[in-house]
Amino acid sequence: MKEASTRFSPWMTHAETAEYIRKPASWLYQCANDSGIPRHRVPTSHEWRYHRSEVDQWMRGELVPVTEIECESVNDGVKHRNPMYG
Numbered sequence: 001m002k003e004a005s006t007r008f009s010p011w012m013t014h015a016e017t018a019e020y021i022r023k024p025a026s027w028l029y030q031c032a033n034d035s036g037i038p039r040h041r042v043p044t045s046h047e048w049r050y051h052r053s054e055v056d057q058w059m060r061g062e063l064v065p066v067t068e069i070e071c072e073s074v075n076d077g078v079k080h081r082n083p084m085y086g
Helices: 001-010 014-020 023-033 052-059
Strands: 046-050
Touching: 001 046, 014 023, 014 052, 023 052
Parallel strands: none
Antiparallel strands: none
16 A cells, blocks of 8 residues: 555545455455445546545444445435435
8 A cells, every 4th residue: 555645645545445454456346335335436437435434433343334224314315325424
């Protein structure tokens, strides 16, 4: 992992996240939806970024997997990937 990029930004690329959690990048691609690891799509791109503190919470089991989240907003009916935005 590039120390300079991770030191100044809490956002990690897919490859940086895979290395951070010590899993192959292919595992992260295949299991990102099922594992519930929080990720954010870069606007106007097909790339994903992972926030270090959210990944840490997920690794400690503090975040509920996406498949178990049912947090609909009363006003708009939008389901959010992250329960803190519900």
